[in-house]
Structure formats: structure tokens, C-alpha cells
Amino acid sequence: MKWLLLLLGLVVLSECMVKVPLRKVKPLRDRLREDGKLKEFLEKYNVDPATKYYPSMYAQVSNEPMTNYMDMQYCGTVSIGTPPQQFNVQFDTGSSNFWVPSVYCNSYACSNHNKFNPSSSSTFQSTGQSMSAGYGTGSMTGVFAYDTLQVGSLSISNQIFGVAYTEANFFYQMPFDGILGLAYPSLAADRATPVFDNMWSQGLLSQDLFSVYLSEQGDSGSVVTFGGYDTSYFSGTMNWIPLSSESYWQITVESVTMNGNVVACNGGCQAIVDTGTSLLAGTSSGIANIQSAIGAYQNSNGEVSVNCNSMGSLPDIVFTINGVQYPVPASAYINQNYCTTYLQSTPAGFWILGDVFMRGYYTVFDRAGNYVGLAPIA
Template structure:
């Protein structure tokens, strides 16, 4: 099939370049004489691929991310014409893109980049309001449309939020806004996510993206749109079917430590969330984890362990779709403060945040509705 496809492209180019330029000598002959035939055929085949087989001309886009103290990972995008730059979290736990605007009245906007719609020749305003709540705060604003550039890709007519108000929490964050990469079904106000437009506009070779998060503040974190890179992981990539298509939600069969079930006995639901720093879970499950590692609550309300015991603590093992995914104590314990990187959620839903993702290269596959997990290399 592959070779027939390539031969078809060659046949198409043969048909098109044999049109005579003038009587007695073809375009092919003239290009051959001028030494330009090879370059012409190469360019022509690429153009044919773009016209008749647009996915062949699509690409894989790699967006570097900055690791901010192992708590937040963000990359740089641009919006508008000429482009205005913003640092954003690529958040698999939400589906909207928003950035601060010059109309924002909150102090949280004042120390961040703000989008100026009057400075963009391609901006299209709407009167549709936007309101999004997160676990750490909320934002309100209005929707607009403009050109968005991510990882070298140009997405046209992209809807995004212009924040008018932001929670104080955001003033302490190194990023300007959020680019959600979850399913469109959870997007506020029916906004089409950036990733969906990347695919529908023929910019990607595959309908998936992948994430590698570095540890210990190191550089090298990336989100790759349209593919995944085998050098980031070792062993086999295990594919886990989604249990719901809104968040990137999967079923966890159990959570064990030292072979004993400490959470999710009989199974529970979890989301793989690049926008959450910690691992979070049900109150009973987290309480069992706290007891298993001997954590106690300090005056700040955080759960801490004896720093000398970290090296002897067992792995926290997530059993998912028949495969074990261990998270070592060096990951679920903050090495600087000996605090537990696991917290309770108000709902019976586990969140596998950055503490988990740093241990595993993650592929988010929209074609098959899978999450792929493999140990980092």
C-alpha cells in the first residue's frame, strides 16, 4: 500500500510535467537541460501531496515547556497579527484557551502579558461571555477569534477567552493563561479547543499529542502535537481505553503499597491531568496512604513524613488495565520539605497529576480514545 501510494504520486507528477512548453520541447526536457529537473520534481510532489493528500503534508509540532520548580510546566504561544506572546499551561484537565486582556481589572493580570485586541488586524470580537472555574480559582471574560501559533503551527480562526477578571491565585503563577487540551465536551461556552482545530485544519499527521515532563527543575519538557517520540520512554507503550471522553479519564483497578490495597478497592475513576501538580484522590484512600507512610499534619496543614524514612518507604502502585505503574517515594514525597505530594479531592475521582506524569511518558490519542503510558527513559 505504501509503495502504491508513492508510485501514484510519481505518476501524477509525470502526467503534469509532460505538457509541452512550446512545440518540439517539453517542460521536462527544458528543466533537464537546465539542471533543474530534480528540484522541480521534488517540489512538485510535495505540492501534489498538499493538494490531494493533505495529511501527508501535515506535521508533528514540538513545543518546549519550562519546568517551574516541578509545580508548573508552561510553553509559549502567540495570538494575533502581529503575534503577541503568552506563556500557557497545556492543560489536559480543561478544554479552553484563555489569556489576560488589556481590559482586565484584576491585579492578577497586571504582572502578566495581556492581549490587546486593537493591536491585532485579524482579531474578531464577540459579545459572548466566558466563565471558567478551576480548583485553585476562576476567571471571567469574553470570547474572541484570532490566529494562534503553537509549536510552529498556525491555527486560524481560533476562539479564545480574553480574561476580564482573574482569581488572586493567578498573580503568583509564572504563566499568563491556560490552553486546555481535553475533549470539546467539557469546554465552557461551546468553544472549540485549539487541538481540535489543529486536526480539522489538516495541520497534524496524527490525531494525538504526547507529553514529557522533566523532574528536579530540569529542562527538556515538551508537548508534541501530532505524534510521540520513542526516545522519551523505555519498554512498551501500554494503551488504556478511556472510560469517559471529556477529561482524559481512565479506570484504575486498585492502588497498592507493599502488595496491600490501600485505595480504589474494586476500581475507581481517575483523570490524567497535566494541569495538576500533585496526585489527588478520595478522602479514604488518601488517609490510608498517609497512614501507610507515617505522615502527620503540621502547623500549616500539610502532611509530612520523617525525612530519614523516605528512602525506605514503599512504592505507590497504580494498577491500570492489567499493568502496574509504580510511583516511588522520591516522587510522591517532596524532597525539600518531606511533605506528601498527595492530597484529597472533594469528589470520588482520582487525579494523576504531574507527580505521576513525571514517571511516565503520556500519549493522548483522540483517534482511538486511549491514553498511552510508558516509563520514562
């Protein structure tokens, strides 16, 4: 444009005035309309001038229903590819990668799960880069790829995910096909961008947070809400707890008490809030102290049990976090049918506030402020 203006200026100033006829160019929209390509162009490039000035108008809050599988896993349905292929995934705040089995997986664990077929998706793009992910109960290997992901009402374009080639046998028993990690990018293998980060960066969410409600066994209504939280799920005040590390959803616990006596975390300890862990896990000394306090013993099956007649009188396990007490009653940490505990020691050096804890508290995971919000279930 600058050279054209300069040229026109020279022409005007020239002693030999020459009139240069300008050809009228038809607007792009008119040309596309005449060629029958206007609709295709608008759909492909989403030509909407309002998105430049008001991107929040197109953001939303999306609810993803989850099914409670015997208080062990909470899973929901997502779709990958064009046309969409459906998968049941565990929404896991204790990891960051997203992966599903593929048709190339010959592992025993893949034999009874839905498998992604890359050749059936017109939007699939393989990177050829290998990936692996490990969990407390098993691992997987595969390659990274990109495709369109549908979660609830959200369509996430160019989402990187793992196409699994091998899976540990443990996953055969699981009700989910794959895992969708919701922790921070620093935990992701090869720093692959997590699903939630893409939801936010693509302007799909009204707020940079998500929330989780976990129902009791036999009850419906479990849900992960992207972009907001629902006050009808909790009572009282939402307490906001600053993260102590931005990798896991990690917070500081000031103490763990029973009947007013400190049984663990004397002077403070670290804990992560993890939807992907069904139990309440802690340091070996802390769990041993709790088991001693409730008179637990190892039964013939190797499980840790309590006297069934004493269950009604067992004390709460109380976590004090950011000055607020969060009691976990015996009805939550004891299997009422078998009188066994949902407690487990871990060598990790921190506590894991898994589903046993979270069923009692509506939880908000706030990426904008790096907080975990907790409030008692309504």
C-alpha cells in the same frame, strides 16, 4: 453552463444558421499577473492543487518546549494575533478552554502578566459572547473572540479563545499568563472548539494525538508534542488504556496498593490524567490510607509530613491500570527537601494522576482511538 449549451444547440438546429463569435477570455492567472495581484491571491487562498489529493503531505509533528516551574507548573510560549503577541500558557489536559488576560482586565492577577490587546491585531474578531471558566484554584471571566494562534511550528487560523476581563487573585502567583486546555470539547464552556481540535480539523497534524514529557525539577527538556510521539523518551512497551469517558482524559484504575496491600480503589475507581494538577490527588479515604501507611502527620505549618529519616524506606504507591502496574516511588510523592507529601484528597470522587505521576511516565493522548498511552520514562 447548462443554459448556454441549450442555447447553442438551438442555434445549430435553427434554419437560420448564425455564427456567433466567441470572445477568448484570458486565464485568471494571466490577468492577475498583469494586474500585479498574482502573489497576493496565491498567498491569500493557498492555491495548491496537491492539497486536494494529498492533505497529509502538509501535516506535521510539532514540538512545543515547556519550562518546569519548581515541579508545580509546566508552561510554554504561544503567540496570538497579527502581528503576534506572546504569552506563557499552561498546557492543561484537565480543561478545554483557551484564554489569556486582556488589556481590559483590572484584576490584581492581571497586573503582573502579559495582556492581549485586541486593537493591535488585524486578524482579531470579537464575538461579544461572554465566557467564564472555573478551576480548582480560581476562575476567570471575559468574552470569546477569534484570532490566529501560533503554537510551536503550527499556525491555527480562526481559533476561538477567551479574552479575560477578570481573574481570581490566585493567578497572580502563577508563572503563566493563561491556560490552554487540551481535554475534550464536551468540557469547554459553550462548547468552544479547543485548540487541538482545530489543529486536527485544519489538517496541520500527521496523527490525531499529542504526547507529553515532564522533566524533573532542575532538568530541561519538558515538551508537548502535537501530531506524534517520540520513542526516545520512554523505555519498554507503550501500554494503551481505553478511556472510560471522553470529557476528561479519564481511565479506570483497578487498584491502588502499597507493599501488596490494597489501600484504595478496591474493585476499581476512576482517574483522570491531568498535566494541570501538580499533585497526586485521590478520595479522602484512599489518601488517608496512604498517609497512615507512611506514618504521615500534620506539621506546625499545616502540611502533611513524614519522618525525614524514613524516606528511604517508604513503599511505592502502585496503580494497576488495564492489567499493568505503575509504581510511584516515595522520591516522587515526597518533597525531598522538606519531607512533606505531594498527596491531596479531593471531593471529586475520582483520582487525579497529576504531575507527580506523569513525571515517571511518558504519556500519549490519542484522540483517534480514545486512548491514553503510558510508558516508563527512559
